[in-house]
Amino acid sequence: MDKLQNRLSRELDTRAKAARPVYRPPNALPDPVPAPGYVYRWVATSVLGQSLATNVSTKLREGWVPVKAEDHPELHLAPNAQGNVEIGGLLLCKMPKELAESRNEYYANQASTQMESVDNHFMRNNDPRMPLFADRKSSSSRGGFGNGS
Numbered sequence: 041m042d043k044l045q046n047r048l049s050r051e052l053d054t055r056a057k058a059a060r061p062v063y064r065p066p067n068a069l070p071d072p073v074p075a076p077g078y079v080y081r082w083v084a085t086s087v088l089g090q091s092l093a094t095n096v097s098t099k100l101r102e103g104w105v106p107v108k109a110e111d112h113p114e115l116h117l118a119p120n121a122q123g124n125v126e127i128g129g130l131l132l133c134k135m136p137k138e139l140a141e142s143r144n145e146y147y148a149n150q151a152s153t154q155m156e157s158v159d160n161h162f163m164r165n166n167d168p169r170m171p172l173f174a175d176r177k178s179s180s181s182r183g184g185f186g187n188g189s
Contacts, residue, residue, distance in 0.1 A: 086129035104133035
């Protein structure tokens with residue numbers, strides 16, 4: 041009987057998970073405190089020591105503006121030579137939200153026009169004796185082995 045009471049008292053005793061700190065690895069790129077009306081993006085300035093000047097100039101012409109280190113002291117970073125936030129060949133840039141949404145709509149329209157063109161070309165080869173099926177279904181799964189869970 042004594043062993044049964046001991047077992048019951050252990051089952052009722054629980055450890056508080058809140059007391060244990062949870063480790064999270066640091067982000068390689070810090071997130072700035074977002075300014076209202078702006079979106080942020082990291083733009084590649086170099087890869088493996090090779091400068092990507094054309095990539096930077098393209099992004100600047102699209103409307104991305106380099107973020108000044110003095111505007112985001114919460115990042116705790118030393119500014120580059122121009123005073124901008126740069127980490128490991130990536131330059132932090134910002135763009136007004138309206139312009140970013142307009143840009144995203146433009147590229148979504150480009151992609152849908154291209155898909156429509158592909159569909160038209162695909163269905164041009166359709167023959168009633170052997171019909172083509174254009175079912176577009178995609179799925180993704182994570183973890184598990186073989187069962188998709």
